[in-house]
Amino acid sequence: MWRKILGYSYNLISLAGILLAIAGVSLMVIFMAIGIIAGLENPYLGILIYFVFPGLLVLGLLLIPLGILRTRKKMLREGITEVPLYPILDLNVRKQRIKAIFFIFATLFFLLLLALASIKGYDYTESTEFCGELCHTVMEPEYTAWSNSPHARVRCAECHIGPGAEWFVKAKLSGLKQVYRVLTNSYPTPIETPIPNLRPARDTCEGCHWPAKFYSGKAKSFFHYASDEQNTPREVNLLLNLGKAPKTPHASGIHWHISSEVFYLARDAKRQDIPYIAVKGKDGTITEYHDTDKPLSRKEINEKAPRLMDCIDCHNRPTHIYHAPGKEMDESFVSGTIDASLPYIRKVAIELLSQEYKTTAEASSSIAAGIRDYYAKTYPALSKTKAPAIEQAVTEVQKIYQKNYFPKMKVAWNTHADNIGHFYFPGCFRCHDGKHRSSDGKVISKDCNLCHEVLGQKQENIKPGTKVTGFIHPIDIGDALETTGCYECHQPAEM
Ligand code: HEC
Ligand code: HEC
Ligand code: HEC
Ligand code: HEC
Ligand code: HEC
């Protein structure tokens, strides 16, 4: 009976094809239903539903005609001559009519299903599950930092691909290479930055933040605690001069750089060492600034293509933000997740966090042992009365490690410099170090009030109620405050 219904497709290859196609469709439907009913968002489920099962279906559909062709060839070889290449269709015969209608509908159904799978599959390759979770180990640092950042609701693709067909193609091609590298375990650790084909640019950021909206200042408080017995609190309140008169061609302030054209050359790929800057004025005149300590020669300047400064030259860590252990501790005190009355807890935690560990598990157990031992030995009475606070501190410090150190990928909080300020990394001082000069004597200013005003400061060496007009350093460092980059002393993790 089957031979009659199936006709020429009654052969092993076509039968296998039919089975594969049916299996592909059923699995797709079943797994989709499971996903919807159970509310699962597992990245592997996506791979199965959108790639593996539709793949089975397509393979099956290809096998069916292949089997038919082979059968026909075999019949021809066996001397059966009346084997037409195409089925002879007579729509006046009822059976054949039903067959044809069935064939058309089945084809439409499969095509629809495949279209659906490819649309959903495409969406899926742009989803954060795909980018962040599937390549779990590889993307762990970026994914973790992203999920704790102000952009945790912005999908990876919105910054890394953005609008435009050209970027889309570039990103998918480079994505293929990355999938290959993950499968063959040949990816670099850490993932280098910047990635040329995944690089966010002005138009991606400006899809959500447009420069006409940058005005006035932004008041920001910086909380610090000393690494002493009392974990003494300190506070600096700054008014960041983001931009004045932003809607005019004469916009000034921090976002001036994007209302003008600032070009520069860097010696290193990470763009930390900037010996040459050229500013194009509104009238087309060019002002060149050279690093007076170690300038580039004219030949070197002419050889390289300069980079036009954009958002990423300052905001290179808008979402993959890693924090120094000191900064994390300060934030934990502010939010109350770590009890600031535990003596020396800041110092102890920072020392433990700054050590080298081979795995996250090793770090967690060393941190727990380190904190418990310290209080048991140094403050035995307190280690009993404050036991819950100490245990809470253990958990929080372990979390700080997990958010900022990824031994498998060789990423730590200071692997990628953050260019937004100048405290731990050169940042703005890459150009604004007072050493970049033009031939007519103009200097890219390091004046503390160019970028921010001190609104107030609380510190042991400032009497409460005193009006502070300029930043006062907590310990007297003389003129090093002006002559030395802050990051040169604040480099070690101890601060
Ligand atoms: C708000 C925009 C934004 C979002 C959202 C975003 N990224 Fe990034 N990403 C960046 C920027 C900016 C860089 C640094 C580019 C540079 O320096 O050239 C970067 C760099 C990277 C790097 C290179 C390594 C590094 O840390 O510099 C990887 C890998 C990466 N992102 C993966 C992801 C993944 C995975 C997601 C989603 C979970 C994601 N990104 C979401 C903006 C974003
Ligand atoms: C899809 C929209 C979207 C894109 C694209 C986007 N952002 Fe954002 N950005 C946001 C949202 C939403 C916030 C959070 C606003 C808030 O918390 O008030 C934010 C916040 C910020 C902040 C303030 C962070 C803070 O600490 O408060 C900065 C800076 C920023 N984005 C820079 C960038 C840069 C640079 C890019 C390009 C690499 C970018 N954004 C791309 C939506 C976006
Ligand atoms: C010269 C460096 C620089 C450039 C270039 C730059 N920014 Fe900023 N931007 C800053 C600084 C500094 C701040 C304040 C930092 C902070 O909030 O901690 C800031 C703040 C912001 C904020 C937060 C504003 C708020 O009110 O909280 C957004 C959004 C932002 N920038 C977006 C962008 C976008 C988009 C671009 C590119 C078109 C860009 N920036 C280019 C330095 C820069
Ligand atoms: C690639 C070099 C470079 C970097 C990095 C850089 N700047 Fe600038 N900045 C310049 C140049 C050049 C000028 C213009 C100097 C002049 O003409 O007087 C300038 C001018 C300024 C001005 C004055 C703008 C005005 O006219 O009102 C501010 C404010 C400023 N920068 C803030 C920052 C901040 C904040 C950062 C770090 C987040 C930063 N800059 C990083 C090159 C740079
Ligand atoms: C070219 C611009 C620029 C100049 C010049 C500059 N700063 Fe800053 N400074 C910044 C920016 C931008 C931030 C904010 C960084 C952030 O939001 O994380 C900052 C932050 C700070 C902070 C708070 C840092 C923290 O993490 O607690 C202090 C203190 C400070 N600056 C002091 C100074 C002093 C003192 C000088 C003069 C020697 C100076 N700044 C010169 C741009 C500048």
Ligand code: HEC
């Ligand atoms: C010569 C080295 C040196 C230079 C340069 C330096 N600092 Fe410091 N700074 C220190 C030391 C040491 C401490 C720790 C003081 C303490 O806790 O007793 C400190 C502490 C601080 C603190 C208190 C935060 C904390 O973690 O205790 C701030 C804020 C600070 N410095 C800002 C700056 C800024 C801004 C600059 C650059 C304009 C700068 N420092 C330059 C050595 C330096």
